[in-house]
Amino acid sequence: MTRKGLYTLSAIIYIALIALITLPPVTAALDRVTPRILGMPCMQFFLIMVPVALAVWLAVWFLWECKIEDREAAKAEAQTGGEAK
């Protein structure tokens, strides 16, 4: 995947997760005490689940982008080396 593709994917994930927790019709449906999910009241679960999901994706995004950058740098170095020869 290219850097641009990765950023687009991240933007989609970000908007989807934020929408889940902020859009009035969605939050109205989630805003209840029962059912308990993983021991937490329903709304509390989503209030924590969304930040955790975002945090995990941020870490994945960082590591993925590092790989892309390192690959691009190696490619550029190989091209420069090739030209020098």
Next chain:
Amino acid sequence: MSGPAIAITIIVAYFVINAVVIRLMGRKQESLEDFGIGNRSFGWLLNCFSYIGGWYVGAIYIGWFANASGLGVFAQYVIIYSITSLFIMFFMARPVWILGKVYNLETQGDLIELRYGSRAFKFIFALLTFVFWVPWLIIEIKAIGYVVQAATYGSIGFNIGLIVVSVFVVAYCFLGGARASAVGGLVQGITFTIVGVIAVYWLIVKTYGGYPELYDSVEQFNSGLLQLGALGGKYWFSVVVSCTMGGYIIPGVFATIYRADSSRAVKKSVLIAPFAGILIGFTILSLGLGLAQFSDFPADPQSSAFWIADKMGGPAMLGLIGILALAAAMSTLSAVLNTASLLISKDLVGTLFSKLDRGVLFKWARILTIAIGAVSIVIATTDLPNLMSISLVMYDCSVQAFPAVFIGLFWKKANLPGAAAGFFVGCFFSLVGNFYPASIAWAGGWSGGIIGVFFNILILFVCGLVCKRYDRVDELFDTVKTYKEVHTGKAI
């Protein structure tokens, strides 16, 4: 040893540790770049914890804690926008850092001038963002007064505590600039992230028996605390979205980006900062969630974190919660103070008197550190409303900087007429909405900040499509695209 003596000893010992570490890791300040952004030399760990230190405020142990006990899970909006703001910082870290490095940018105003080519817009933009953002200084100084008074059983008065601690912070910011602020943030950030989470979790177990028991007791006492209820819907949306946009746009976030030795050093903080943020926010606000059910719950809920610490752990735990709250307040205070002095010196004084050289601006920045600190301390000694209410108004206003900065970084057609007109219209709606709420009743529950940002973005896009774009914009975008970064990988 009496209770107050134990608590005071713990707090004083923590101050000594702070002073020693800041002194040992500090460096003599020799230039404006050094003072304001640490010569762009901070490794990822220093940058990460100084960011955490600057971001997580002492008021979370006071105003937010009080709101957790009164408004329930609504107070957890702080956890959500902290993470979502990090996302936005991640998006913009690379272009902001590269433009900063190549064009020697040190403030958010510098970026505005570079992007839109107008010193006048830079001046007004910097002035308004300063006005909207600087109340954090007063909030945090006020938080310090609460903490010292509550953590010492009132044996040290509100104003005395506020003055002594704030003067300590002003002094190390004046002497050590951005580096001292960051090192302080590192010590303080580690304290309230690691020690804080363990201590507050212990209090949850001791108070309720654990998380399941906490939820059971809250449900029995007042199940409304576990829902957004009347605070949900459009109001909830407005608060989360305006805090997300306004939170990332504060000048301190730009200082964090410029201080790093590469954009990767900024981004690497996402391996720690969001997880630490969730743990800090979730434990503190969960502890506050069910406290109102106790019959001896204090009349002033803003002191309830200290009340429960003393009730469950005695003076030692009270002193510990005291240093956690102080750590959070001091690190934010130092970060805001350092950035604010640079902002006024460079964006306001430097723009008004363009012939002043950087040596003179460096002296201005140092003097302003003392001046801003002194004025803020005086204001903090006056009566102010709940700290969380002030912050919500501030975010509603500072969100108006979002379109000009963020969209301007990624959309070439964004231009000066659109950015300036959008910004002013947005600020108008934010101010009117907050101070004369009846005037925006037609909006059906949306906040002034959200209405303002809607028109702000609309104007930016319309002007971008209609008016001519800035001549140098291609050069700036090419610079970001072709720049080859060097990653040192250093931690400090």
